[in-house]
Amino acid sequence: MNQRGPTLEIDNILSFVDRTSGLKATFEGSRVEIAQSLDGKIFHFDTDHVTEVLNRTDSDGRPFIQINFRDTNKVLLTDSLVGFKPSETVGLDMSRIPKVVTTPDLKSVLDAIEDTLGSDQADHEVEILKKVFYSILSGAEKIGFELPFERRCLERLMATKVRASA
DSSP: OOTTOHHHHHHHHHHHHHTOSSEEEEEETTEEEEEETTTOOEEEEEGGGEEEEEEEEOTTSOEEEEEEETTSOEEEEOSSOEEEOOOOOTTOOGGGSOSSBOTHHHHHHHHHHHHHTTSTTHHHHHHHHHHHHHHHHHHHHHHTBOOHHHHHHHHHHHHHHHHHHO
């Protein structure tokens, strides 16, 4: 924790969330939960894991905060979403996906998979999209989202490949 101390850092996070239009925070014991109104997903973390909170402004002048954690993970809190880094995934060119993603991106990738299933390039594109989905899902779970529904979607997607290749 920086010289300001843990309480000030957590107060900074909670104060920022209170000023947003799409995030809601709850704080109990040493656990903070931040819910996104857009998709209802909840990000949680232990206050003891926070090492630094940085107040930032994006290129359009909108404020956001960056939270750095002991395990080197980072998240960005914007007015309505929690942003995070997708996980490195074997066989996926990480330079072709955004450096910061959000949980609604999972729905977008699922929609893209459904749209691609009927095309001539379906097999190759679907395999790439599955890797993108896994990368976002893993990144989200790594930082503190619990996404059992999305995990089941991924398992169904992987099972689809097995059935299709049998």
